[in-house]
Amino acid sequence: MLPSTVFPDLKDRSVLITGGGSGIGASLTEGFVRQGARVAFIDIAEAPSLALVEQLEQKYGNRPLYLNTDLRDIDALRKAVAEAEAAHGAITVLINNAAWDDRHEIEAVTEDYWNLNQSINLRPQFFAVQAVLPGMKKAGGGAIVNFTSVSFMMNQGDLPVYTAAKAGVIGLTKGLAGKLGIDKIRVNAIAPGWVMTERQKELWATPEGMKAHIGKQSLKEEIQPDDMVGPCLFLASDAARMLTAQTLIVDGGYL
Template sequence: MLPSTVFPDLKDRSILITGGGSGIGASLTEGFVAQGAKVAFIDIARESSTALVETLEKKYGSRPLYLDADLRDLDALRQAAAKAEAAHGPVTVLVNNAAWDDRHAVEDVTEDYWNLNQSINLRPQFFAVQAVLPGMKKAGGGAIVNFTSISFMINQGDLPVYTAAKAGVIGLTKGLAGALGPDKIRVNAIAPGWVMTERQKTLWVTEEGLKAHLGKQCLKEEVLPDDMVGPCLFLASDAARMLTAQTLIVDGGCL
């Protein structure tokens, strides 16, 4: 369930979300549309993204802009950001959500795999910021929300290249916060716990594994994609006016 809180300053704001067509990203896209924002999202999953656009238009009377682009292609990323700005004005909220949590063993990682993983999980976050930065500065400021993960904080061992990228997201967040603060641009991160997306349930969730994980949480309920929306809206809004360089952990109290 989406949060009922309304952030008036988000109405008509130009929002760009990466990976906004499914999972956590789809909830974020809906959450900003529900606030009355002008939302554009990037995704390579055409079918689910197109369906999401139609669903949200029927539900809210507002049609988000779907941008079909592969974030590994930096030129395509830059072009998508330019299209978002052309349609909705300078992006003043960027949500770097896209990720690929593929499981892998240390022994199986090749140089090509390492580069592929980083080209999805870390590199686009920087270059998406770079792409929207001129417009955000011209607009007088904005907010950037980078998605990381608690996986590296809990020493999760079955995806070490991914956890390296997600640790890097926090370093990137703090560095960007320092660099962009003088331009009134806030940069924060959200670290989700184990969120029960359809992908997780299809590929990784077992009854035994979920029970064990919930046993570590203070709140004994599954963390859902919609649970990421409230924290993201807050960090994007003027309610977080003096909050930057921080990481907000949303994991049901696992840590």
């Protein structure tokens, strides 16, 4: 369930969300559309993204802009940012959500696999920021929210290349925040716990595993994609005006 809170300053803001067509990203896209923002989202999966656009327009009368883009292609990412700015004006909220949490064994990782993983989970976050910066600075400031994960904080061992990237997201967040504060640009991160997206349920979430995981949470419920929306809206809004360089852990109290 999406949060009922309304952040008036988000209305008509130009928002760009990466990986906004499914999972957590689709909930984020809907959350910002519901606030009345002018939302553009990037996703490589065309069919679910187009379906989401139609669904949200019918539901809210606010049509998001879908940008079919492979974030591994930095030139394509820059073109997508330019297209979003042409449609909605300078981007003043950037949500770096896209990720690929493929499981892998240490022995099986090749140099090509390492580079592929980082090219999805870490590299685009920096280059998306770089691409929106001129417009965001000209607009007088903005908010950037980078998605990391609690996986590296809990020593999860079955995806070490991914956890390396997600740890890097926090370093990137703090470094950007230290540099961009003078431009009135806030940079924060969200670290989700085990969120029950369709992908998680299809590939990894067994009843036994979920029971054990929820048993270690303080809040004894499954975490849903919609549960990431409120924290993200807060960090993007003026309610978090003096909050930067922080990582907000949203894991039901697992840690």
